[in-house]
Amino acid sequence: MPSPLTDLPVHLLAEIFLRLPDPTDLACASAACVTFRRLATDGSFLRAFRGLHAPLHLALVNLGGFHPALPPHPSAPTARALALVADFKFSFLPSHRQWIVWDVCDGRVLLSRKITEDGQPRVFPELAVCDPLHRRYVLLPPVPDDLAASVEHRLPHPFLAPLGEEEEAAPTEETAFRVICLALGKTKLAAFAFSSSTGQWRDAASKDLSDLGLGMRDSDMISWMNPFYLRRHYAYGCFYWDFLVVKRNLLLVLDIRRMELSIAEVPPGGWYREGVAIVEAGEGRLGMFGLRGEHETASDLRYAIVRNRGESPNQWLMKKTISLDSGYHYFIKAVTERCLLLMRTESLPGSPIEKPLLEYFTMDIETLQLQRLCAKQFKLRLPPSSIYAYFFQTGIYTNFPPSLLPPWTV
Incomplete structure (x- = not known):
């Protein structure tokens, strides 16, 4: 008699499950027995599965x-x-009506709410990372006073980020997460990072505005960096913000591997006011989508890629125009x-x-x-x-x- 499927070695089961055509099939298989469930929810297996299948x-x-x-x-x-x-009204959070969604990544949602001290709103809001499917959450500790004091304008822009070395090395790596908060001072940009592995915030990156070549008035920076309007894109270990594109054809870049802030150029040519999107174009090359048009409507979507792998993102080649x-x-x-x-x-x-x-x-x-x-x-x-x-x-x-x-x- 043939052996039951559950008697197969785990590594063979993993090879079978990796070949399931759809994530829904994996979910169904995980409900069959404890063995299948344990494999289907293993962090290393999920990373391999997601690498082979487009996400739902x-x-x-x-x-x-x-x-x-x-x-x-x-x-x-x-x-x-x-x-x-799932509970996407976040009723399992304390005072759930006050929370605002900031970011969504891999089944987790980052939210914030304003809190007060001595009758005054705290500059950095309270943050929570939650799982709306299982109704669980983690409240992040406040940004330490010494870090908060280093950015005068303090326009925080929190987001979820890929794991760093300390999270990947932690015993609970499959459940670890990292949050980065971009903030603006009078003379500099700063990035603060929180690691679930250490439970602490740290000063991750800082750059004078003059070193970035952003010689502009404080009021201009505050207006352009309004957290609600910043569009953020991630590719090959870097985050990109396009709030400088319309007037100056520039991107703000944060390399989270080296924790460095810099500026990159986009192709010239009247990009539409709604900005651009940076993507992974394959073979290590960056791609960029951008709307172009006249007046208040866009007439086409253009796609450009960096000319050569590993080349500076200042050398772009227009690849395709998509009519809208x-x-x-x-x-x-x-x-x-x-x-x-x-x-x-x-x-x-x-x-x-x-x-x-x-x-x-x-x-x-x-x-x-x-x-x-x-x-x-x-x-x-x-x-x-x-x-x-x-x-x-x-x-x-x-x-x-x-x-x-x-x-x-x-």
Whole structure:
């Protein structure tokens, strides 16, 4: 008689599971028995599986709430199941109505809320990393006073970052996480990093504005670096911000391997005011998507790549121009490892259409194929200063199963 499948060595089971065609199949297999569940939730196995399979784009998370993928998108059935069991209203957090979503990565969500001391709001908000599927969370300690005092304007921009060496070396590496907070002072930019392995914040990077070549007034920097409007992209160990593109064709870069801040150039040529997106183009080369157009609408999406592998991101080669449907306002919303997220609408808030339809599309970076993910009617009643924050700040909830927080967390 043949041996039961559960009697196979773990390394052979792992090879079988790695060849499952879809993450949903892995989820079904993990429910069969304890052995399968233990393998399917192992951190090293999940990293190998995600490296071979494109992530499921299950939902969008922003100020408007949770928006699951809709039919005919292939992730729609899994997204519907996720919506039934997960808590994206974050009711398991203390005073949950006060929290604001900042970032989403691998099943985790980073949120913040303002807190007061002596009747005054604290400069750096309280931060929490949570798992909405299992209703668990970790409250981060406050940024130490000596670090907070080093940035006068203190416009914090927190986000989840890939693991560093100390997290990868920790015994609980599969549940570790790292948060980086970008902040602005009168004369410098600074980055503070929190590691779940040490439970502490540290001064990770700092650069004088003059050394970055940003000789501008404080008011200009504060306006451009409003945390709600900063678009952030990650590729090959670096984060990129495009808030300098429109006027100066520059990108702000943070290399998290060496923890260094720098400036890179983008191709010249009138990029649309909604900026660009930096992606991994393959073979170690950077790619860049950018909207171009006239007046208030974009007419096409252009794609450029760095000429040679390992070359400075100041040498770009235009590769392709993708025509967009006319009559829409387009926004670059987010980027994951393998896709670009676009939003389009026929009308902006405050125009004759009071509740415009917001449509979201994913574009595969390799095939450049567009696919409609979901749509939502704009219904939020926000003050004028906050309306555009809704348009810019959106996270993509991907991957199944999500990275689990440790069993000892709240």
